[in-house]
Amino acid sequence: MINNEWLDRDDYRYFYTIPTRWNDNDQFGHLNNVIYYRLYEALIVQYLTEAGLDWMKDAIIPYAAESLCRFRKAVSFPDVLDLGLRVIKVGRTSVVYAVAMFRKGEQEAAATGHWVHVYVDRETQQPMPVPGFIREVMLRDS
Template sequence: MSETNADKREEPRATRDRYRHYIIIPTRWMDNDVYGHVNNVVYYSYFDTVINRYLIGEGGLDIAAGEVIGIAAESHCRYRQAITFPKDIDAGLAVSKLGRSSVRYEIGLFPQGEEEVAAEGWFVHVFVDRVTRRPTPIPERLREALSRLVVA
């Protein structure tokens, strides 16, 4: 027997308390596509923005000259509702898995003033040696910063 759309139950949306860190990201005029909403590929740039601002600001990641860099290994986004310019976004960040050399982030994008997540996703970084590109343990300062974001 096949399953119909009526039989499928949508997973509940993440709530603001799921995330441990927030930044405000302003949408830009150029983020909108011809359909009048933020284009899907732009959501991934929002993910990169909230993650890397945290890594640089809280974890001390030196993106220009540090011995260790983060390489994107996987990413996923579930679009729940459209975001449109000029709405600002509260970008939430959490960590669901903190390994020896990798981390899985959870990201939620909330239009300011709204309680329901418009997009939610995950992103995996593998930390590698800048020169050899081989996995390396997450530096202690960075690990400490990431551990503050861990959720069950």
């Protein structure tokens, strides 16, 4: 789904910086695989919050429908990470993001992947069009 060549920091439009924590490491001294997904989720939540989505009150909200992570280089505590996002497709009810993880100061991604959101009505759980104000932000960042 995502272009495998999007390994460069310059391929991404939005960044969120976060430090790793000691307990993010697994028994081998690398970031645990689950943490990569948690960090990607934190990146997207921050992006959408800044775009104006109210996760607790909006009637139309995004649900994660698919996610993928390709591990390229090990990262570990005490690395500081720049998480990159680029919107690669805005459909009627869904959005596909390219995501990547960079060590602070590095140009090539340590991990890449994608995340798919489907927008649904909070009450009925039925797919709904991506809200206009979110669509505008996403089209700007694609």
